[in-house]
Amino acid sequence: MVTTDMQKLYEVFLLAQNRLLRESLLRLINGRNGVRVVGACDYSLTVHREVIAARPQILLLDAHGLSFSYTSLIPTLHLATPNLRVVMVGMESTKSTFLRAVRAGVIGYILKDACLSEVVATIRAVGAGQAVCPPSLAMFLLRQLGPYDSAETMDSSRSDLGLSRREQQIVELLCERLTNKEIAVRLNLSEQTIKNHVHHILRKTGVSNRFRIVARCQNLLPP
Numbered sequence: 001m002v003t004t005d006m007q008k009l010y011e012v013f014l015l016a017q018n019r020l021l022r023e024s025l026l027r028l029i030n031g032r033n034g035v036r037v038v039g040a041c042d043y044s045l046t047v048h049r050e051v052i053a054a055r056p057q058i059l060l061l062d063a064h065g066l067s068f069s070y071t072s073l074i075p076t077l078h079l080a081t082p083n084l085r086v087v088m089v090g091m092e093s094t095k096s097t098f099l100r101a102v103r104a105g106v107i108g109y110i111l112k113d114a115c116l117s118e119v120v121a122t123i124r125a126v127g128a129g130q131a132v133c134p135p136s137l138a139m140f141l142l143r144q145l146g147p148y149d150s151a152e153t154m155d156s157s158r159s160d161l162g163l164s165r166r167e168q169q170i171v172e173l174l175c176e177r178l179t180n181k182e183i184a185v186r187l188n189l190s191e192q193t194i195k196n197h198v199h200h201i202l203r204k205t206g207v208s209n210r211f212r213i214v215a216r217c218q219n220l221l222p223p
Helices: 019-029 047-054 065-080 095-104 116-127 135-144 151-160 165-175 180-187 191-205 210-217
Strands: 010-015 035-041 058-062 085-091 108-111
Touching: 010 019, 010 047, 010 116, 019 035, 019 116, 035 047, 035 116, 047 065, 058 116, 085 095, 085 116, 095 135, 108 116, 165 180, 165 191, 165 210, 180 191, 191 210
Parallel strands: 010 035, 010 058, 058 085, 085 108
Antiparallel strands: none
16 A cells, blocks of 8 residues: 655646646646646757756656657756656556566556556655556566566576677667667767668577567577
8 A cells, every 4th residue: 555645745747748747737636635747848859958957756647758859858857866756657567568667767656547546646645755657557667577587587698698788788879669760869979870780689689580589688589
């Protein structure tokens, strides 16, 4: 059971691509049970500046922002505001989306069919230092941390292949089926630089194309 101090104020920044969702959340949660919205906007390449300037305790983002946030936004915000806690709202109850969110640094999860009281309770719980996710996904996460299917095992296997940190980062974006151009924009690098990295990854993993890179690094193909 989640317990919270009803007297404490929790400052939240809303980040959602859909304007109607953003404005609805702002209207519904602002001022409710100690939750105060200090900013709200959609995604852009400079949105991190707005979030940092607002100095929220909690970032509430929609599921659309997961791929945008995965390798750039959340790490950047955590460097600037180490105590920032991230909650995803409106997510699908799918294991792949949940695992990507965990790796991105999200610690609160609100499914798309959640009611208002659940949204507020999750914000307050995360603000109080707790992690919140649906029980079924919590079980999935525990299984992922087992000796054979854990995220650590997957990361370790990538290191064993001799991939650099940048190459591992590019593999994550390949998992999202991004093109070289899209990866270049995401990482603020040239497209040719990304092509060079992909070529090196192909050589190190011993596979023939970018799709098999993903399978190889997720232990779906034999060495």
